[in-house]
Structure formats: C-alpha cells, structure tokens
Amino acid sequence: MRGSLKLFTWFGIPVHLHWTFGLIFLYALWIGHDNNLDAISTIWLMGFFIALFGCVLLHEYGHSLTARRYGVETKDIILTPIGGIARLERMPEKPMQEFLVAIAGPMVNVVIAALLFGISMLIFDNERWELFKYFLKNQLFLGDDNGDVMEESGIAMSGILFYMPVLVATNIGLVVFNLIPAFPMDGGRIFRSLLAMRIGRVRATRMAAIVGQVIAVGFILFGLWQGAFTLALIGFFVFTTARTENTMVQLDDMLRRYKASDLMRRNFTRLSDNDWMKTPMELLQHGLERSFLIFDMSDRLVGALEEEDIVAAMKKNDSSAEIAKYMRKVELVHTGQSLQYVYYLLTQQGHSIIGVVEGSDLVGVIDDTGLQHFMRLQAAAKV
Numbered sequence: 396m397r398g399s400l401k402l403f404t405w406f407g408i409p410v411h412l413h414w415t416f417g418l419i420f421l422y423a424l425w426i427g428h429d430n431n432l433d434a435i436s437t438i439w440l441m442g443f444f445i446a447l448f449g450c451v452l453l454h455e456y457g458h459s460l461t462a463r464r465y466g467v468e469t470k471d472i473i474l475t476p477i478g479g480i481a482r483l484e485r486m487p488e489k490p491m492q493e494f495l496v497a498i499a500g501p502m503v504n505v506v507i508a509a510l511l512f513g514i515s516m517l518i519f520d521n522e523r524w525e526l527f528k529y530f531l532k533n534q535l536f537l538g539d540d541n542g543d544v545m546e547e548s549g550i551a552m553s554g555i556l557f558y559m560p561v562l563v564a565t566n567i568g569l570v571v572f573n574l575i576p577a578f579p580m581d582g583g584r585i586f587r588s589l590l591a592m593r594i595g596r597v598r599a600t601r602m603a604a605i606v607g608q609v610i611a612v613g614f615i616l617f618g619l620w621q622g623a624f625t626l627a628l629i630g631f632f633v634f635t636t637a638r639t640e641n642t643m644v645q646l647d648d649m650l651r652r653y654k655a656s657d658l659m660r661r662n663f664t665r666l667s668d669n670d671w672m673k674t675p676m677e678l679l680q681h682g683l684e685r686s687f688l689i690f691d692m693s694d695r696l697v698g699a700l701e702e703e704d705i706v707a708a709m710k711k712n713d714s715s716a717e718i719a720k721y722m723r724k725v726e727l728v729h730t731g732q733s734l735q736y737v738y739y740l741l742t743q744q745g746h747s748i749i750g751v752v753e754g755s756d757l758v759g760v761i762d763d764t765g766l767q768h769f770m771r772l773q774a775a776a777k778v
C-alpha cells in the first residue's frame with residue numbers, strides 16, 4: 396500500500412505501518428513533554444503505545460487466521476493511528492463464517508485482557524495487587540486519575556504497575572468498541588451475518604449499512620462535540636465504507652442475475668487486421684463504437700482494438716499503419732457466462748471490449764459503454 400512502511404511478514408501476511416502512525420510517536424513525545432516526563436518515563440510511554448498496537452495487531456490476526464480456515468487469504472494488515480485493518484481478499488459469504496471471522500478479532504482481546512490480568516495477579520505482591528485492581532477500576536469506570544493517586548502514594552508514574560491496568564482496560568475497551576454494530580466494524584459484520592441467516596445477504600447488508608451509517612453520524616457528532624477527533628474520524632470512515640460495501644453487494648447481486656447474452660450487442664463493426672488505422676480513427680470520431688473486434692482474411696477473430704490504441708495511433712499521426720500493429724489480445728466469454736465475470740473483465744482487467752461466443756461461433760460483443768448503459772438502466776429501474 397502506498398504511503399506505508401512494511402514492518403515484517405508473519406504467518407505469510409505482510410504487516411504495514413501507515414505513515415500517519417509516526418504521529419503516534421510524536422503524540423507520545425508531546426504527552427511526555429506536557430507532563431514533564433523524564434527520559435525513562437517517555438520510553439515507558441512509547442513502550443506502552445507499542446504494546447497497545449501489538450494488541451491491535453493480534454486482533455487483526457484473529458480475523459485473518461480465522462478467514463484462512465475458510466480459504467480466504469489476507470493481502471496485508473495495515474496499522475494506522477485509528478486502528479488496524481486486515482485487508483481480506485473478500486469476506487466469506489456464508490453468514491456463519493462471516494460471524495466467526497468477525498468475532499475472532501474481539502475474542503483475541505478478551506484473551507489478552509484475561510492473560511494480562513492473570514499475569515498481574517502472579518507478579519504483584521499484595522499491596523501492588525490491590526493498587527492494580529484499584530487502577531483498573533478507575534480506568535474502566537473513569538474514576539480518579541491514576542496519576543494523582545500514584546503521586547500521593549509515591550509510586551512512579553511509569554513502570555509496569557502504572558501501565559498494566561491501562562493495557563487491560565484498553566483491551567476490554569477494544570472489545571466493547573469493536574462490538575458496536577456499526578457496519579463494517581466487527582459488531583456490524585456480526586449484526587449483518589446474524590441478519591443474513593434470516594433475510595439473506597443482500598437485504599441484511601442494506602439494513603446493516605443503514606444502522607452503521609446512523610451510528611457513524613453519531614460518532615462524528617459526538618466526536619466533534621467532545622473534541623474526540625479520533626472517534627469523528629472513525630465515524631467518517633465507517634460512514635463511507637458502509638456505503639461502498641452496500642453498493643458492492645447490491646451490484647454483485649444484480650450482476651449475478653444476468654448472463655452475457657442479456658447484455659451483448661449482435662450488431663457491431665468488424666475490422667480487418669490489414670486495414671489502415673485511418674478507418675477506426677474515423678469510426679471513433681463519427682460513430683458510437685469506441686472499441687472494435689479485428690478479423691483476418693479468412694474472417695477469424697484475431698484481436699481487439701480499443702479506444703486508447705486508436706488514440707495512441709492518432710497522437711503519432713499513424714493513420715496509414717496496419718491495424719495489426721495496434722491491436723491487442725481479445726478476451727472471449729460464453730453467452731451463458733454470468734455478468735459478474737464480464738464486469739470483472741471490463742472493470743478490473745482493463746478490457747474495453749470482449750467477444751461473446753456460442754459454441755465456436757462469435758455471436759456478439761460487450762463493451763464498456765454497453766455495460767455502463769446497462770448499469771444505469773438497472774439503477775434507474777430500481778428506484
């Protein structure tokens with residue numbers, strides 16, 4: 396991913412640090428400066444931030460490794476100041492699998508919190524254990540400021556007794572926050588998967604996205620009002636991704652219901668590979684077609700000529716070149732092929748025109764203009 400630094404690869408998944416992550420360290424330095432912390436305390440503070448993001452990273456691995464059990468790989472994990480993102484190739488479509496993948500992240504933090512709590516019980520003597528529990532309660536229920544208590548009791552404002560309760564509380568906080576049903580946050584995915592078991596994935600996504608967007612607006616307003624800008628930023632992220640994911644699922648569902656034959660055009664201009672580039676140049680200027688299929692002398696399909704190839708020839712004033720010089724490989728689909736695959740070829744693979752065959756006969760073409768037109772019609776018909 397652009398603007399990020401690769402840290403390492405673990406379990407075959409690259410872990411990236413987004414450049415804005417540097418802000419966290421500046422923030423730690425600033426807190427250190429603001430509280431007149433000495434060097435050792437500042438190092439403790441930084442260590443705490445690293446531990447915190449270690450917990451976030453393990454949370455993401457919870458998602459990734461569970462997804463792997465269902466054959467879904469993770470492209471990478473990115474750590475940003477507002478949290479981690481495990482970029483899964485896709486979400487498992489079976490609701491039960493999505494449920495388990497989504498809940499695995501928060502469950503990791505439950506385990507970490509329990510482990511740290513257990514370790515604290517072991518390593519602290521009686522007096523410190525009482526303090527630990529007191530601090531933890533303060534952290535969880537926003538009680539007295541631990542710093543003041545520590546100052547009074549003469550304990551340093553750094554070190555393990557200071558940070559352990561904060562770390563346990565933060566892990567509990569991560570569980571609670573992530574379980575908020577604001578799709579596409581974990582809680583929202585859990586919500587969608589539970590809904591999908593009853594009303595199907597498409598309708599479930601639409602509902603989850605609406606709930607997610609309402610909560611996201613709440614995050615933004617509350618964040619701006621209270622000066623919690625991280626929350627406002629997360630709200631903004633949730634709002635936009637909820638909309639994108641919903642659009643994708645609805646689009647995917649629509650595409651699945653149609654076949655290549657529903658969209659193909661039977662009338663199209665056939666060009667010969669030994670014709671001059673002048674012909675497609677003129678067609679492009681005067682006609683509606685922007686990409687063409689190319690045939691040889693014995694009328695066999697040999698390639699495609701797309702708008703950008705024609706424009707390339709125009710730039711070079713190459714109108715007397717043979718079409719064969721500029722044509723490219725052509726992709727074919729069967730009439731029964733789902734539009735989902737056609738969409739993939741035209742939008743992801745960068746083809747502008749594909750041939751449609753029935754048996755061994757070429758019966759039509761689908762081009763990007765046709766696809767856009769079709770999608771506009773679908774969208775208009777739905778409202």
Ligand SMILES: [Zn+2]
Nearest residue numbers: 500501573581
């Ligand atoms: Zn998560």
